[in-house]
Structure formats: C-alpha cells, structure tokens
Amino acid sequence: MTGTRGRWPKIDKDRGIEDVTLLILERLGEQGVNVMIRMDAERLRDNAPPWTFAASGGPLEHGLRADGKTVQQCMSAALTRLREAGLPVPF
Template sequence: MSRMDIEKLMLELAETGASALVKCDGERLQQGGDAWTFVVTGGPLKEEGPVRRDDISLESSLENGLLALRDRGPQWHWLDKYLLGEE
C-alpha cells in the first residue's frame, strides 16, 4: 500500500454518514503496545457495528481497518482505490 491521502479518505468516509477517527495513544506507545487506532462508526455501520483496528503503525492500522471495512460488503469496495494506492 502506498502513502494515502488521509484527509481525502476521512472526508469520503464522512460523506457516507460514518464517523472516522485516527488516534495515536501515548500510554500504549510508552508500554510498547499498538499505539495507532483507526475507527469507523455510525452511518451505514449502525447495524453491524464499528470497525476498529489497533496497530503498531499508522499505515498498518489504516490498511487493516480499510480491509475490514471493505469486507462489510460491495458498498465499501470504493476503498480499493486507497488500498491499491490509486487515490
């Protein structure tokens, strides 16, 4: 996965009615844990629940979160452009 335009991604997620959050947790970082969190919730995810991925890097949390979101159905296949670096 190439570097993605995170601002564009977050705006496109919000346009679906969902809320998106990227976080770097200082406590988890100090403990050597997965400091990065990517969460998408609400909107079209209300029934199935949120997607959350914690990982050691921003890129990993985004990639794994987008893959999980994409697996929720064809309405999320537009995320391929971010996963394939075509955005």
C-alpha cells in the same frame, strides 16, 4: 478539503497510505460514517500498538476498530475491515 469532494488525487506509488488518510476519512464522513484515527502515547510507552482507527454509523451495521504499530499498519487493517463490511473505499 471541501473542494476535493468527488475528486481524488492520483496516488503517488512512492508514497504511502498516510498521504491519503485524511481524504479517506473525509470520504467516509460523506457516507455518514463517524470516524477517527488516534495515536495514544501511553500505549506507545507500553510498547503496544499506539495507532487506533475507529468507525461507526452510516452504512456500517456494527462499529469497527483497527490498531497498528504504525499509521500504515493501522490504516491498511482499517481499509481491509471496511471493505469486508461492504463500504466502498478508495486506495
């Protein structure tokens, strides 16, 4: 993914956020943010939201977390929280 720095693909309106999630994670890393997305099988079995996004460091004053039943829900919540924290994020 190193070759994509500074260049973002055009967003296909028929596809979802999951198509650009890795690019978003890379962009946050370039800003000094430690970030991960995780799918927890145990939480899935317990009918709890299995997807978790976590970010800390860099320009974030406090760490943040977002959970969702789908990767789309999780990343949508994460992007909202990142923007509220003042980070410029694409998509």
